[in-house]
Amino acid sequence: MTTLEAARQGLITDLMRQAATHEGIEPELLRARIADGTAIICKNRKRQNGTPLAVGKGMRTKINANIGTSKDDTSIDKELEKARVAVTAGADAIMDLSTGGPVDEIRRAIIAETEACIGSVPLYQAALDAVNRQKKAIVDMTVEDIFAGIIKHLDDGVDFITVHCGVTRATVERMDREGRIMDVVSRGGSFTVEWMAHNQAENPLFEHYDRLLEIVKPYDAVLSLGDGFRPGCLADATDRAQIHELILLGELTQRAWEAGIQVMIEGPGHVPLNQIEANIQLQKRLCHGAPFYVLGPLVTDIAPGYDHITCAIGGTLAAAAGADFLCYVTPSEHLRLPTVEDVHEGVMASRIAAHAADIVKNVPGAIDKDIAMARCRKELDWEGQFALALDPEKARRLRAESGVDEEHGACTMCGEFCAYKVMNDRRAKQANS
Ligand code: SF4
Structure with missing residues (x-):
């Protein structure tokens, strides 16, 4: 029986479970989408290795x-x-x-x-x-x-x-x-x-x-x-x-x-x-x-x-x-x-x-990293920013090449006029007054 045939019969196969886990969604949702043709799992039965890949709606x-x-x-x-x-x-x-x-x-x-x-x-x-x-x-x-x-x-x-x-x-x-x-x-x-x-x-x-x-x-x-x-x-x-x-x-x-x-x-x-x-x-x-x-x-x-x-x-x-x-x-x-x-x-x-x-598209969790990145930027938390970056290596390299590597310091774009720093100092002053 193929994946599509199984999905149509209401069966959740191991492949669907694996692909759903990888995707972070419920296997039943993936099954239903496969059944109506709006999602697929790419995985040839003959392939010895390979992660089943779900593609489609949601x-x-x-x-x-x-x-x-x-x-x-x-x-x-x-x-x-x-x-x-x-x-x-x-x-x-x-x-x-x-x-x-x-x-x-x-x-x-x-x-x-x-x-x-x-x-x-x-x-x-x-x-x-x-x-x-x-x-x-x-x-x-x-x-x-x-x-x-x-x-x-x-x-x-x-x-x-x-x-x-x-x-x-x-x-x-x-x-x-x-x-x-x-x-x-x-x-x-x-x-x-x-x-x-x-x-x-x-x-x-x-x-x-x-x-x-x-x-x-x-x-x-x-x-x-x-x-x-x-x-x-x-x-x-x-x-x-x-x-x-x-x-x-x-x-x-x-x-x-x-x-x-x-x-x-x-x-x-x-x-x-x-x-x-x-x-x-x-x-x-x-x-x-x-x-x-x-x-x-x-x-x-x-x-x-x-x-x-x-x-x-x-x-x-x-x-x-x-x-x-x-x-x-x-x-x-x-x-x-x-x-x-x-x-x-x-x-x-x-x-x-x-x-x-x-x-x-409201894909679950998609915005979370952006919110986390904003918080790290605000705190001038460079390690946090590198960890969240789509290309951490490039982000790290560009900062290193600027010659500035102070842990929570500004970058060479605005230096002492760093807006984050100015605002963070203001908040710190407010908190201490
Ligand atoms: S110096 Fe300017 S560009 Fe660099 S982190 Fe601060 S605000 Fe951003």
Whole structure:
């Protein structure tokens, strides 16, 4: 029986208990949310390690860090270091998007390395296997190659797989009719569009969706329905192709639920600030409340080098409006494969977004740390501030670099004119008079 089937029968499984404990909520609440599809637990039954991760309504907003090799940089060690840094910085999930070097070895090493939830895009595997082993072009991969890639990833223990099932010939026609600046910017989406055009055939993951559901079921893994038509620039946001795909994903969500499989929906992309809330409402309405996993959204196209910030701005608004899972973006987005330092910066930016949104969402305990931080600031309690900081190491380092380390002293910003000190002295005088 899958987690969704158990939840529907009113059963609280060990997995639900573990995930609820981790989340700090009652197992019954998590069960009820899983039963109605508004929450999921990411945990592949085949995985030996790994903490079950609850995502969805009423849960803390989760963070994903994308890592993985490319043809230009195939170092396993670097990717493992990125996985470690991402988790230490607070990422809840890691997506391995490797497309260069020994990708099977890399994926397995990342899974073994971390307790964090792991996601992947098996279509990359099929494309790579077609090109590298069978000496074919991506468009020559067969339907069997595609399903073999999915099985391989699930067998390795990947907890959620991104599948671009909503990239259909009808959606491509809509995109072509309407016209877009950036066309398709999703890697999996572009492979699929190219494959359909070359083979004059429908997307196998759409056409053989029931087969996909049958394959996924024994693993109890989560289907992350990918957004192949996510906008790659502000001008393409919320257009017909994007919304048509979302309508299809809503229909596919219901079919997955009927088969007892948990689902989340992936979302944009590049979206102007004033369209973000509407995008969340549309997804929740069209996909029946299924958890929403957004990449960004990036709120401007002109800040290369700072896209972790454009992402955090959009991510905050998206999560506050109901998005459940944020995929980070690093400062290297649109420029290069991220470095270890970029991974750290990206995770921190997304954590800030998630936490800011969780305060608005009334996630239990979210505001408590902020209140504690305010008290520590007022008392100039630096150790207390470092302990509460999202990035304690950086906070400690910046203060140390200023050359001031007096335990309850001011900082170099205002020195003797420190407002906290002035007010604390005033209170002390009042207390003594
Ligand atoms: S010196 Fe200024 S910036 Fe520094 S702690 Fe005091 S009030 Fe804050």
